[in-house]
Structure formats: structure tokens, C-alpha cells
Amino acid sequence: MRSAHRVETVRSAERTLMAQLPPGALMQRAAAGLAAACADALRRVYGSRVVLLTGSGDNGGDTLYAGARLARRGAGVTAVLLNPDRTHPDALKALLRAGGTTTTPSAAAQPIARADLVLDGIVGIGGKGGLRPDAAHLAELVTASHATVVAVDLPSGIEPDTGEIHGTALRADLTVTFGTHKPGLLIDPARTYAGSVRLIDIGLASTLPATPDVESLQHADLAALLPHPAAESDKYRRGVVGIAAGSARYPGAAVLAVAGALRSGAGAVRYVGPAADAVLARFPETLVSDSGPKKAGRVQAWVTGPGAGDDAAPVTEALSTDVPVLLDADGLRLADVAAVRARTAPTVMTPHAGEAAALLGVAREEVESARLTAVRELARRYDATVLLKGSTTLIAGPDDATPVRVNPTGTPWLATAGSGDVLSGLTGSLLAAGLAPLDAASAAAYLHGLAGRYAANGAPTAAQDVADALPQVWRDIRA
Numbered sequence: 001m002r003s004a005h006r007v008e009t010v011r012s013a014e015r016t017l018m019a020q021l022p023p024g025a026l027m028q029r030a031a032a033g034l035a036a037a038c039a040d041a042l043r044r045v046y047g048s049r050v051v052l053l054t055g056s057g058d059n060g061g062d063t064l065y066a067g068a069r070l071a072r073r074g075a076g077v078t079a080v081l082l083n084p085d086r087t088h089p090d091a092l093k094a095l096l097r098a099g100g101t102t103t104t105p106s107a108a109a110q111p112i113a114r115a116d117l118v119l120d121g122i123v124g125i126g127g128k129g130g131l132r133p134d135a136a137h138l139a140e141l142v143t144a145s146h147a148t149v150v151a152v153d154l155p156s157g158i159e160p161d162t163g164e165i166h167g168t169a170l171r172a173d174l175t176v177t178f179g180t181h182k183p184g185l186l187i188d189p190a191r192t193y194a195g196s197v198r199l200i201d202i203g204l205a206s207t208l209p210a211t212p213d214v215e216s217l218q219h220a221d222l223a224a225l226l227p228h229p230a231a232e233s234d235k236y237r238r239g240v241v242g243i244a245a246g247s248a249r250y251p252g253a254a255v256l257a258v259a260g261a262l263r264s265g266a267g268a269v270r271y272v273g274p275a276a277d278a279v280l281a282r283f284p285e286t287l288v289s290d291s292g293p294k295k296a297g298r299v300q301a302w303v304t305g306p307g308a309g310d311d312a313a314p315v316t317e318a319l320s321t322d323v324p325v326l327l328d329a330d331g332l333r334l335a336d337v338a339a340v341r342a343r344t345a346p347t348v349m350t351p352h353a354g355e356a357a358a359l360l361g362v363a364r365e366e367v368e369s370a371r372l373t374a375v376r377e378l379a380r381r382y383d384a385t386v387l388l389k390g391s392t393t394l395i396a397g398p399d400d401a402t403p404v405r406v407n408p409t410g411t412p413w414l415a416t417a418g419s420g421d422v423l424s425g426l427t428g429s430l431l432a433a434g435l436a437p438l439d440a441a442s443a444a445a446y447l448h449g450l451a452g453r454y455a456a457n458g459a460p461t462a463a464q465d466v467a468d469a470l471p472q473v474w475r476d477i478r479a
């Protein structure tokens with residue numbers, strides 16, 4: 001599991017750890033890790049040209065100390081001091097002693113244009129709001145240069161706790177972060193500014209709380225979560241998932257939801273709704289029933305909403321059952337908030353940004369620019385687990401104390417018609433297998449993202465191909 005902690009939490013853990021160590025030890029650990037990462041990025045340190053964008057806080061201090069280490073190895077290092085009077089004094093002395101030089105923002109254009117590597121030490125976790133004008137000007141110079149950009153702790157100008165960007169931020173090729181990830185490094189739009197992210201162990205794990213604020217599943221977590229049939233399994237033990245979806249107008253949504261469910265470990269898939277012929281034509285193994293969800297027979301989870309059109313009846317009926325319900329697409333609009341809140345079994349909702357915006361009564365852009373706030377608010381409002389689809393899919397449980405999960409496997413190729421229907425069947429199947437709602441939704445997002453990558457393999461793909469790629473993803477994860 002990859003963990004991220006909010007600034008307040010990092011600060012408190014830092015205080016506790018600092019009290020146990022000699023003064024300056026943490027900054028030296030950070031600077032040593034940073035310098036090593038820079039040396040890797042440069043390949044050859046001796047003779048390279050390095051520019052340090054240096055703010056007045058400890059982020060600038062880390063940067064100057066790392067610059068001193070690179071200067072001692074033969075790099076030509078120039079520090080651009082944004083606030084010369086308030087620059088970290090000891091770190092500046094160390095750089096000068098190592099042979100580094102300093103300059104002002106107004107004279108920075110030439111060194112930046114000639115640099116092989118630029119370190120962004122303008123601001124770290126002490127930052128608020130986008131870059132100020134002098135720093136924003138430096139960011140423009142960096143963008144125009146050919147230098148590799150390494151962000152120190154985080155790209156300056158992003159909001160560390162949320163991944164929001166209010167104004168200008170600096171784009172990095174690599175972010176070297178200390179002690180723990182910050183939520184903004186995992187969540188869009190800020191995530192795309194961070195480039196690849198390297199975590200430096202500075203000993204903070206010993207004083208950080210065990211439960212992070214945001215977390216991201218890794219391959220090993222998935223392998224542990226995926227259900228595996230035991231020798232004595234029958235279809236009910238493996239989980240029967242019910243799909244109440246599709247309409248005369250949108251039969252394909254039902255077919256794709258069934259496809260997702262069948263390839264995700266369910267013992268059987270039961271279908272109710274007007275698209276039964278289309279479903280059976282493609283998947284004869286489906287158990288089809290003429291009645292609504294309540295009388296269709298035993299299932300361990302319902303999926304409802306994809307392609308439902310304006311027919312609220314199956315959605316309402318599925319919500320009135322006492323098994324987990326996956327609510328997607330039209331179902332999100334048709335479901336009554338009070339009915340969802342009143343449920344005793346879990347509900348999982350899977351909106352994209354547009355659907356989330358409609359549910360929250362805000363503009364789509366507002367959801368996209370503040371994804372963490374939006375997903376938490378929906379989960380609270382509906383007392384449900386909410387999976388907010390997008391470039392970084394987020395999954396939040398109804399309880400604020402539970403970490404929000406960020407899916408690391410997404411791909412833009414998944415933005416294709418019907419791909420959400422496959423995800424709903426897949427999630428429903430994992431719910432039916434008995435996974436907890438947060439695990440089912442985050443495992444489903446992970447599998448779905450990888451299946452999208454496998455299916456696309458660098459070229460456009462269709463939703464059916466994504467469903468077809470699921471078994472191979474499953475095999476690879478278990479291996």
C-alpha cells in the first residue's frame with residue numbers, strides 16, 4: 001500500500017521525530033536522498049549545470065544542502081534566491097563553501113536556459129495558493145528550458161493536502177518526496193505536475209499514524225484481496241451477482257455489465273430487465289428472470305442503473321433489498337437519497353465527474369478541480385461508498401476516518417463508451433464475493449485500469465475488449 005499524509009499530520013510526526021534526533025539531522029537525511037536522486041537523474045554529476053530555485057523556508061534549505069553535495073561532486077551549481085534575506089543561513093553557507101554561487105530572479109534566465117537540472121525548492125508543505133509572481137516567472141523560464149526538473153518534496157504551487165491547483169504551479173519530471181507521500185502527489189490535477197515520484201525514507205514512518213489520509217493499492221494488495229475459489233466452493237459461495245440494468249433503448253449496457261461480472265469471479269450472474277435476449281445471445285450462461293430484483297432469486301449483490309433510461313422501478317427495487325447494491329449511470333439520477341441513506345446493506349456509487357456534479361448541484365469543473373472534496377462530500381451525503389471515476393479515480397467510504405483510496409492504474413484509453421458498464425459488473429461481482437465495499441470498489445478500479453491498458457496496448461480499445469482482458473489481468477496479479 002502506498003500511503004499519503006496531510007501536512008498537519010506530517011508536521012506533528014516531524015516534531016516528535018526531531019525531538020529524538022540531533023538538530024538538522026532530518027534535513028540532512030532529506031538532502032542526502034535528494035542529492036542521490038539528482039545524481040541518478042543527471043547520470044554524470046561532474047561538469048553538469050544545476051540551478052536551485054530557492055525559497056525562504058526549509059524546502060529551500062533541503063535544496064541548498066543537496067546542491068552543496070552535488071557541487072562537491074563537481075557540478076556547477078547556481079542558487080536563485082527568491083528571498084535573499086530569509087534564505088536558510090546554514091544551508092546557504094554550505095553551498096557557498098562547496099563552491100556554489102548565487103543569483104537573483106531577475107538574472108536567472110541565462111543559468112536556467114543552460115541548466116541540465118533544475119531543483120524546485122521554492123516551497124514545500126508550507127505553501128498555500130499558487131506561485132507568487134516572481135516564482136511564477138521562474139516557472140515560465142523553466143518550462144522554456146530543456147532541463148530535467150526535480151521538485152523537492154512536491155511541485156511548488158500545488159495544494160499538498162488535496163491535489164488542487166489555485167493559480168500557477170511548477171511542472172516536474174521527478175518529485176523527490178520525504179517521509180511519506182502527500183495526497184496532492186497522488187490526486188489530479190496536481191499529480192500530473194509531479195512526474196514520477198520517489199519517496200525518501202527519513203525515518204518518519206516511526207512517528208506517523210498507522211492510518212494514512214489517502215492510500216493507493218499496489219499489486220501485492222490486490223493479490224491478497226482477490227477472491228479465489230476453494231475446493232468446496234459452489235456458485236453461491238463464490239457469489240451470485242444480479243444485474244438489473246439495460247433497457248430496450250440501451251441493451252448494450254446490460255451486456256457489458258454482465259460481461260464485467262462474468263469475468264470477475266462471480267459464481268453466476270442473474271439478469272433481470274428488458275435486454276434479456278441481447279444478454280443471452282452473448283452470454284448463454286446468464287440466469288435470466290422475468291421478475292424484478294426482489295423476486296428474481298438469491299443473489300449476494302445487485303448492480304443497477306447502467307442503461308436504465310428513465311425506468312426507476314428496478315433501481316428502487318434493488319435498493320430495497322438487503323444485499324450490497326452497486327449504483328451507476330442512470331441509477332445515480334433515479335435513486336432517492338433518503339432511500340440510499342436508509343439502507344442497512346452497503347451501497348457503492350460509481351459516478352464520473354459529470355454525474356457527481358449533477359448529484360452535488362455544482363459545475364463539472366468544480367468536481368474535476370477538487371476531486372477529493374467532491375468524493376468525500378458525496379460519500380457523506382449518501383452514507384455510501386463512492387468511486388469517482390476520472391484520470392485519478394478516487395474511492396471514499398462513508399466514514400471520514402477511513403483513508404480515501406486513489407487508483408494508480410487508470411489510463412485515458414478507458415474513456416470509451418460502455419467501459420463504465422464493465423466496471424459496474426466487475427465491482428458488483430467482487431461485492432457478491434464478499435469483499436468490503438471500499439475493497440471491492442478499489443480492487444475493481446485497479447483491475448479495470450489494468451484491463452484497459454492491456455486491451456489498449458497503445459491503440460484505441462472498446463469496452464468489450466476491456467472485459468475480455470480481465471482474466472489475463474487477474475492471472476498476472478495472482479502470479
Ligand SMILES: NC(=O)C1=CN([C@@H]2O[C@H](COP(=O)(O)OP(=O)(O)OC[C@H]3O[C@@H](n4cnc5c(N)ncnc54)[C@H](OP(=O)(O)O)[C@@H]3O)[C@@H](O)[C@H]2O)[C@@H](O)CC1
Pocket residue numbers: 010011014026027030055056057058059060062122123124125126127128129130131132135152153154157178179202204
Ligand atoms: N516535514 C518533514 O518531516 C521534513 C520537512 N523538510 C522540508 O521542509 C519543508 C517545509 O518547510 P517550511 O515549513 O519551512 O515551509 P516551506 O514549504 O519551505 O515554505 C515556506 C516558505 O514558502 C513561502 N510561500 C508560501 N506559499 C508560497 C507560494 N504560493 N509561492 C511562493 N512562496 C510561498 C513562504 O513565504 P512567506 O509567506 O513566509 O513570505 C515561506 O517562506 C518540507 O516541504 C520539506 O522540504 C525536510 O527538511 C526534513 C523533514
Ligand SMILES: [K+]
Pocket residue numbers: 059120121122123124151152153154155156
Ligand atoms: K518544491
